[in-house]
Amino acid sequence: GAGVSQSPRYKVAKRGQDVALRCDPISGHVSLFWYQQALGQGPEFLTYFQNEAQLDKSGLPSDRFFAERPEGSVSTLKIQRTQQEDSAVYLCASSLGGGFRAHYGYTFGSGTRLTVV
Amino acid sequence: AQTVTQSQPEMSVQEAETVTLSCTYDTSESDYYLFWYKQPPSRQMILVIRQEAYKQQNATENRFSVNFQKAAKSFSLKISDSQLGDAAMYFCAYRSRLPSGGSNYKLTFGKGTLLTVNP
Helix, strand or coil: CCCCEEECCEEEECCCCCEEEEEECCCCCCEEEEEEECCCCCCEEEEEEECCEEEECCCCCCCCEEEECCCCCCEEEEECCCCHHHCEEEEEEEECCCHHHHHCCEEECCCEEEEEC | CCEEECCCCEEEEECCCCEEECCEEECCCCCCEEEEEEECCCCCCEEEEEEECCCCCCCEECCEEEEEECCCCEEEEEECCCCHHHCEEEEEEEEEECCCCCCCEEEEECCCEEEEEEC
């Protein structure tokens, strides 16, 4: 597609429920990033993929968070046993380049707003 | 660790006037990249302008320009001839190396400045 597509746009989950957030990057983009943006804050890095390889997951806040990109295109961020502190906007970004070139043309999606009640 | 500080939670400007948003950062690196992103209510982060630290010339994109002071670690954004469509959250960001090393980087963002444009 023309841009980075994320679904759902809004998700309400009961505490303890598992959720899956989808990111459909621009076709052919090598790099894919997930960021978490809490209310009133800037986005914070979660994880980075280059094609299907997850090269860095240092930002994942706990082992309840898991991300995958099995075929090097669509990515899914899964959160198990959601907690109230997981409430945030989850942003996905993709880039044509990999490595240090990844930030030359970085396109964000519109995010998924997750609310845990 | 690299940090990015935006000291102005909110700013306002009259339409057609000029406004400057402040950003300071902390780093021990000599070569790095800095960015300003705009986030309207649609939530999509949109790149406004990018500055390479090795370039002494300040970046300019139409009505948007930066004042990059490397020694002071300051990176302010100037918006000239402000338009109603400029109203949004503005984030300053720094490209920082990931723990996995190599050529893997992430963006580290400040907390943002909410810009209001008054007609």
